[in-house]
Amino acid sequence: MSRHKRKSAPHxxxxxxxxxxxxxxxxxxxxxxxxxxxxxxxxxxxxxxxLKEGDVLLVTEAGAxxxxxxxxxxxxxxxxxxxxxxxxxxxxxxxx
Amino acid sequence: xxxxxTTGLLLLASTxxxxxxxxxxxxxxxxxxxxxxxxxxxxxxxxxxxxxxxxMRELIxxxxxxxxxxxxxxxxxxxxxxxxxxxxxxxxPQLFLNNGLAGTTRIWSKLTSAAQQxxxxxxxxxxxxxxxxxxxxxxxxxxxxxxxxxxxxxSVGLLIQYGTFxxxxxxxxxxxxxxxxxxxxxxxxxxxxxxxxxxxxxAKNGDHPAWLSAVRPSNVVISVGPNNYGHPTTQALALxxxxxxxxxxxxxxxxxxxxxQPGGQYTIKTERGKxxxxxxxQPRSQSTPLVIPATPPAGVNVSYANCTAVRAxxxxxxxxxxxxxxxxxxxxxxxxxxx
Numbered sequence: 001m002s003r004h005k006r007k008s009a010p011h012x013x014x015x016x017x018x019x020x021x022x023x024x025x026x027x028x029x030x031x032x033x034x035x036x037x038x039x040x041x042x043x044x045x046x047x048x049x050x051l052k053e054g055d056v057l058l059v060t061e062a063g064a065x066x067x068x069x070x071x072x073x074x075x076x077x078x079x080x081x082x083x084x085x086x087x088x089x090x091x092x093x094x095x096x
Numbered sequence: 097x098x099x100x101x102t103t104g105l106l107l108l109a110s111t112x113x114x115x116x117x118x119x120x121x122x123x124x125x126x127x128x129x130x131x132x133x134x135x136x137x138x139x140x141x142x143x144x145x146x147x148x149x150x151x152m153r154e155l156i157x158x159x160x161x162x163x164x165x166x167x168x169x170x171x172x173x174x175x176x177x178x179x180x181x182x183x184x185x186x187x188x189p190q191l192f193l194n195n196g197l198a199g200t201t202r203i204w205s206k207l208t209s210a211a212q213q214x215x216x217x218x219x220x221x222x223x224x225x226x227x228x229x230x231x232x233x234x235x236x237x238x239x240x241x242x243x244x245x246x247x248x249x250x251s252v253g254l255l256i257q258y259g260t261f262x263x264x265x266x267x268x269x270x271x272x273x274x275x276x277x278x279x280x281x282x283x284x285x286x287x288x289x290x291x292x293x294x295x296x297x298x299a300k301n302g303d304h305p306a307w308l309s310a311v312r313p314s315n316v317v318i319s320v321g322p323n324n325y326g327h328p329t330t331q332a333l334a335l336x337x338x339x340x341x342x343x344x345x346x347x348x349x350x351x352x353x354x355x356x357q358p359g360g361q362y363t364i365k366t367e368r369g370k371x372x373x374x375x376x377x378q379p380r381s382q383s384t385p386l387v388i389p390a391t392p393p394a395g396v397n398v399s400y401a402n403c404t405a406v407r408a409x410x411x412x413x414x415x416x417x418x419x420x421x422x423x424x425x426x427x428x429x430x431x432x433x434x435x
Contacts (some may be wrong), residue, residue, distance in 0.1 A: 021201045023174045024247070026299075026325045031174070033201045039147070039174050041324045053247060054200040071200065078198035081208050085218035086196065094219075094226045096139055096165040096190065 012046055015064055020057040021074075032057070118231050118258040118356040120291065121159065124346045124367065125151050126321030127297065128175035131265060132159065133256060135229030136358070141166040141189075143254055143265055145179025152179030155351075156186065166191045166226065167216075168254065169207070170267025171247040172199030181207050188214040195238060195250040196220040221252040232257040236266065239276030248296065249273045255286075259360030264311060265293035274307040287312035290362060291354050294318040294336070298328020308339050315364060316341045317352050 018035040025031075029041045030051070047057065048066050056070040116136040123130040125146025132155075134140045142164055145152055155161075164187040169177045172195075184192070184207065192211045198204065211218065221237035236253030243249060251267025264286070266274070274295070277286070292313035295302030297320040316336045318328050328345070336343050342364075344352045350367025 023199075023201050029324060033174060033203065037202055052245070054245065056200065074200040075198070078200055078205060078208070081205070081212070082194065082196070082198040082218065085192065085208055085211055085216075086194070086220045088217050089191075089219040090217070092224075094191070094224065096141070096226060096228050 120354040122317045122352040124351045127323040135231045137229035144176040147175040168193035184210040261360035263291040268296040283310040298332035300329040
């Protein structure tokens with residue numbers, strides 16, 4: 001009689017530590033921007049519930065939480081910068 | 097020998113420009129979008145830049161890009177904007193077309209800072225025509241009513257017209273956005289389209305029958321690379337087949353180049369694999385659908401244990417679609433292994 005060892009479910013990789021930013025949501029995956037600027041796909045079930053595109057996550061040894069303050073700070077800062085950039089846009093038909 | 101060949105090719109390229117051709121290149125950037133559009137007068141715009149600064153620098157060299165007048169970000173996702181950073185730094189374009197919705201990522205911040213440094217002016221998408229030399233570029237802004245804060249449904253589209261030729265690209269828009277466009281524009285303003293960039297790399301929430309029946313594409317280019325999302329989906333491929341469109345994929349065909357003559361006749365060539373053999377012009381039924389093989393053709397069943405083996409074979413870097421490419425050789429998943 002052969003004995004089959006029961007396969008255990010694979011453990012997900014530990015989350016990268018630091019401030020992660022949700023670049024996009026694709027089905028069951030979140031594409032996150034890592035502190036080094038690269039991106040990585042992470043299964044949503046490993047991340048806090050209810051996160052949205054653009055949210056900033058603080059990941060420590062204790063786990064991952066949405067950093068609402070940092071999210072808001074980055075959102076407002078980036079929007080202000082973009083609005084300033086867009087302020088001098090030409091109107092009407094443009095010839096390049 | 098190579099030098100003479102290169103010189104010859106450059107001369108041919110110059111001749112093509114002198115004869116008044118529009119050239120559209122759907123660049124092979126792995127998983128992401130990047131389209132280089134060069135007018136007969138040699139003016140260029142880049143619509144999205146893919147997910148890798150390194151890859152875009154290689155492409156700038158490969159295609160001998162001399163100037164870029166406008167960069168367009170369909171939306172702020174990293175796989176669309178990362179490669180725009182070196183473009184802005186190197187060419188200091190006049191304009192940066194965007195959807196007006198800032199991203200929170202570091203790469204978005206890097207892009208807008210680069211634009212600021214370069215003196216590039218921002219341009220929020222609105223119903224507007226941009227003349228890239230003799231090529232008419234119509235901006236298709238997100239329709240009203242899109243959910244606040246969502247990047248995909250705020251994708252900016254571009255309609256490119258040269259003679260009777262029309263190309264359309266619409267970022268990662270989703271059904272809500274394309275339905276909004278169908279209410280905004282008459283179907284006759286959208287299609288038929290000669291060359292169409294598949295929405296969202298062939299995702300299942302992108303193209304849908306009602307939209308495609310307005311667009312009526314003859315040829316579809318899917319900008320796609322190795323990914324975890326299942327792109328392109330069987331649903332999207334089935335839709336393109338049903339539409340009778342020829343399908344090109346940058347993961348299998350490499351960069352896809354469309355050359356358009358002044359009247360609007362055009363040819364499509366691919367870096368790898370089959371190309372459409374004859375100009376796909378009027379009537380549309382002359383277009384020959386390209387059947388993409390599901391498995392590599394016989395005789396290319398090569399595998400390499402690691403990058404040392406690839407280098408020993410003189411095949412590094414090895415790109416997706418080339419014999420022997422595998423995900424294990426491509427750590428960053430940009431479609432180029434053993435870089």
